[in-house]
Amino acid sequence: MEPPEMINAGELVLKRWEPEWAEEGAAAVRESLPELKPFLPWATDGYDVDAATTYIKMSAESWAKGVEFNYAIFTTVGDLIGSIGLMTRAGAGALEIGYWIRTPWAGRGFMTAAVRVLTRVALTLPGIERVVIQHDAANPGSAAVAAKAGFVEIDRVASDPAVHAGTGTTVIREFRP
Numbered sequence: 001m002e003p004p005e006m007i008n009a010g011e012l013v014l015k016r017w018e019p020e021w022a023e024e025g026a027a028a029v030r031e032s033l034p035e036l037k038p039f040l041p042w043a044t045d046g047y048d049v050d051a052a053t054t055y056i057k058m059s060a061e062s063w064a065k066g067v068e069f070n071y072a073i074f075t076t077v078g079d080l081i082g083s084i085g086l087m088t089r090a091g092a093g094a095l096e097i098g099y100w101i102r103t104p105w106a107g108r109g110f111m112t113a114a115v116r117v118l119t120r121v122a123l124t125l126p127g128i129e130r131v132v133i134q135h136d137a138a139n140p141g142s143a144a145v146a147a148k149a150g151f152v153e154i155d156r157v158a159s160d161p162a163v164h165a166g167t168g169t170t171v172i173r174e175f176r177p
C-alpha cells in the first residue's frame with residue numbers, strides 16, 4: 001500500500017517531503033507558531049531547521065515502512081504553504097489525515113481542498129474503507145475543514161497529550177465513500 005509521491009490538487013500540489021525543504025519547512029512552522037502551538041505538541045518556540053530535518057528523515061523512514069505518508073503542500077507558484085499526511089495509526093481499513101497550514105495562506109480554502117483530494121487518494125488504496133480526522137474539541141478551524149470535506153463526528157474521547165495538544169477532548173470524525 002503506497003500512495004503517489006506527488007498529487008495534483010487544483011491550485012495546490014502535494015509532494016512527498018524532501019530533505020532540501022527543511023529550511024523552508026522550518027520557516028513555515030516558525031511563522032505559524034501562534035496558530036500551531038495550541039493544537040500540535042511538536043510545534044514549540046524552539047522549532048528550527050534541525051527539527052524540520054528530523055521530521056523529514058522520520059517521514060522518509062515512515063514512508064518506507066508504510067506507516068505514514070507525509071506531503072509538503074505547495075502552491076502552483078512554488079510557495080511551501082503547509083503539510084498534510086496519511087497515517088495508519090487509526091487501525092485496519094482506515095487511514096487518518098493530519099494537517100497544518102502556513103498562517104499567511106490560511107482562510108483561503110486550501111486545506112479543505114487538500115483534505116478532499118487526499119481523502120479520495122486514500123480510498124483508492126487497497127483495503128482502505130474509511131478515512132479519519134481527529135481534532136481537539138476546541139479547534140474550530142480543523143473542525144470546519146473536516147466538516148466541509150464531508151467528515152462526520154463518530155466519537156469524542158479523552159486525548160492522549162503525547163499525540164494531541166489541546167483541551168483534553170478529541171473529536172473523531174470519519175469519511176466513508
Ligand SMILES: CC(C)(COP(=O)(O)OP(=O)(O)OC[C@H]1O[C@@H](n2cnc3c(N)ncnc32)[C@H](O)[C@@H]1OP(=O)(O)O)[C@@H](O)C(=O)NCCC(=O)NCCS
Pocket residue numbers: 035036039040098099100101102105106107108109110111112113134135136139140141142144145148
Ligand atoms: C485548521 C487549519 C488547517 C485550517 O486551514 P485553512 O486552509 O485555513 O482552512 P480553510 O481555508 O480550508 O477553511 C475551511 C473552513 O474553516 C473555517 N476556518 C478556518 N480556520 C478557522 C478558525 N480558526 N476558526 C473558525 N473557522 C475557521 C473557514 O472559515 C472555512 O469555512 P468557510 O469556507 O465556511 O468560511 C489551520 O487553521 C491550521 O493549520 N491550524 C493549526 C494546526 C491545526 O490545528 N491542525 C489540525 C490539527 S487536528
